[in-house]
Amino acid sequence: MRHRSTSGTRSVSDRAEARAPRADAARNRDQLLAVATRVFMSAGAEPSMRAIAREAGVGIATLYRHFPTRESLVDAVYQDQVVRLTAGARELLGRLPPAAAMRRWMDLFGDWIAAKNGMLDTLLAMIESGEITHARTRTELLTAITALLDAGRAAGDLRSDVTAEDIAASLIGIFTVAPRPVREAQAGRLLDLLMDGLRPPPR
Template sequence: MTDGADRPSRAEARPLRADARRNRERILAAAVRVFTTQGLDARMEHIAKEAGVGSATLYRNFPTREVLVEAVYRNEVAQLCDAAPELLARESPAEALRAWTRLFLDYVTAKYGMIDALRAIAATGGNPYGHSREMIQGAIASLLDACVAAGVIRTDIGPADVAAALEGIALTSAGAEHREQAERLLDLTLDGLTVRR
């Protein structure tokens, strides 16, 4: 049994035409950029303009700011998690893990741009987070399993440990102005996972 937050909206339940799907993807991408820089001050009309669509198209897809924020957040989580197998398909396990941690920073930066809106949704009984923690730990687990199989990282560290470390780095170093520091801390964390030969 799933909660209501995990059920797709009517707009998501039926397949979209190719042009409608492109518009939706452009709106979500534009909303990430705008929310990241402007937070709750972001105006829906600005997001529509940034996406290159009319306000009517924006509101047809996302009738309220809350619906848009939740869709953006869920889309960011899905993209982050989908990146794990894609990276493993084209990179060595260690490089895939390293690249994915950078994507995690991007995800957290976008999330913090929307944090007040996400909290407001949660305060009204919504559940924008759904199963995001489990999904992210699942992605981390797949990366760690590949690294362990390749013999490049320790076997005594689990996905929850890595997730906690990444969240800690993100909490203290999220934001473009701290990006270099965050990447140094990520490298330090990943070096700590490396098997010493």
């Protein structure tokens, strides 16, 4: 009896010790992902892996251990930003009025565009090769915008004659002429003007 109990205790302890390194690795990966996203957003040209590792305060080998190739890092950043947009729409609607949620979501969209611009060469090559499916991403983003629009219409906060495609095209136009973070203030003003146009006319 005593032998079985000791063995069982050791097994539980071993499993706990095994989980700890995995949790540490996941945290380290998330931290590297956050730093890489920030670097891509602020980069004038696509940064090197070494520059990203330096910004994260780690050696290049550590970065490559989590992201073995530039493409794997770009894919992780890209997918993380898409998740932030799709899940962000639901989260914002859960705590803000629809119009306010839409305006805040536009800022998240701007973050996504800025990150894309910082890794554009690699991203375009991956889309061309089929590693990233542009059509699927577009569908996910339009679904998120539609959820915000539907909530706004139901509340009487947003116009009923605007489509998700209209808003997506407007946002791409805004962030093309006023890229963030270089023209952050101008982008903010243009987004506010867009929101004014999305509100229903007074009766």
